[in-house]
Amino acid sequence: MASIHRSGSMGYLIILAVCVFLGVASYSCAELHRFEHAPKPDGSLTLFVIGDWGRRGAYNQSQLAFQMGIVGKELDIDFVISTGDNIYPNGLIGTDDPAFEYSFTKIYTASSLQxxxxxxxxxxxxxxxxxxxxxxxxxxxxxxxICLRSYVVDAQVAEFFFVDTTPLVDNYFTQPGENVYDWRGVLPRNQYISNLLRDLHFALQQSNANWKIVVGHHTILSAGYHGNTLDLQNLLLPLLQENNVDLYINGHDHCLEHISSLESGIQFLTSGGGSMAWRGVVKWWKPEEMKFYYDGQGFMSLHLTQTQLDIAFYDIFANVLHKWTTSKHLHYSTL
Known part of the structure; x- marks a missing residue:
């Protein structure tokens, strides 16, 4: 069990307020599952981010996978992050569903993507x-x-906090339309949300990583088709702001996007161009915040050292569309 040494912190008050709002009375603490992923011997880490891809190779998924293989070899990537919507149109029908192999195993075949x-x-x-x-x-x-609902990947140079955002969105419960969702393990929803936010809050506060990166499927800020996700702005964003998260990375909108909000130090990055894209929707955004928007297929790379972070977005021909770099002093734990 994780230790709690945070009485009086604003984040803990936020969690308690959420629990009260949701009518949840249990405040026991649990730890998110953790994976250890060592960086390269020089302490650096390079990875890809791709989302909204699983279409049995269609909508340029195969072509994009081919380019990822080439760039992945050049960059010597350490792992790949998928931001969700892994299998279209309606997930898997079971663990023996061939859609998994036809949309994943037989598509991302390059040696660099293994x-x-x-x-x-x-x-x-x-x-x-x-x-x-x-x-x-x-x-x-x-x-x-590797797919869990919410978990942490500790890569030493950075910690990645993966968040199950779908249960946080009201519309899937109140206005599902013709869609049927598999809520096993999520209900009762109020309890699930309170536990998730609480565990994420504690994991973020306990982290001593110099870079904190949160990954979810849904947007927080986006000029794309789906736009901002109000439920995440209300429930998730305050925790990210309080705990000095550097990046929030998502999919959901089928585009590539970089927003640098004037109200937060967080960089909001969308990598949801893994297959079907070109929706033709770009909502107006403050020019001083919108660093990059591309309404098409592509993927993102992320390179980290202890003091520098570099991102790049690539199109289906592996052309670099956008680069951004930031740096910070090395964080030393006082514990």
Missing amino acids: KPWYSVLGNHDYRGDALAQLSPTLRHVDKRW
């Missing part, structure tokens, strides 16, 4: 057998596949 794929569920994944994607059985099909 690295761990740390993944989250998207809303389309919840329309099928969500437990199938979470099942360890899939690792027997393809050992690269």
Whole structure:
């Protein structure tokens, strides 16, 4: 169990307020599952981010995977992050569903991509057998596949906090339309949300990493088709702001995007161009905040050292569309 040494912190008050609002009375603490992923011997880390991809190779998924293989070899990537909507249109029907192999194993075949794929569920994944994607059985099909609801990847140079954002969005419960969602393990929803936010808050506060990066499927800020996600702005964003998160990375909108909000030090990065894109929707955004927007297919790379972070966005021809760099002093733990 995680220790709590944070009485009086604003984040803890936020969690308590959320629990009261949701009518939840249990405040026991649990730790998010953690994975250890060592950086390179020089202390650096390089990875890809891609989302909204699983279409059996269609909508340029295969072509993009080919380019990822080439760039991945050049950059010597350590792992891949998937921002969700891994299998279209309605997730998997079970652990033996061939859609997993035809949308993943037989698409991302390059040697450079034979690295761990740390993944989250998207809303389309919840329309099928969500437990199938979470099942360890899939690792027997393809050992690269790592997918839990919410968890932490400790890569020493940075910590990555993966968040299951779909249950945070009201509309999937109140206005599901013709869609049927697999809420096993999520209900009662109020309890699930309070536990998730509480555990994330404690994990973020306990982190001594110089870079804190949160990954979810849904947008917080976006000029794309889906736009901002108000539920995440209300429930998730305050925790990220208080705990000095550097990046929030998401998919959901089928585009590539970089927003640098004037109200937060967080960089908001969308990498949801893994297959179907070109929606033709770009909502107005403050020019001083919108660093980059591309309404098309592509992927993102992230390179980190203890003191520098570099991002780059690539299109389907592996052309670099946008680069951004920041640096900070090395953080020393006082514990």
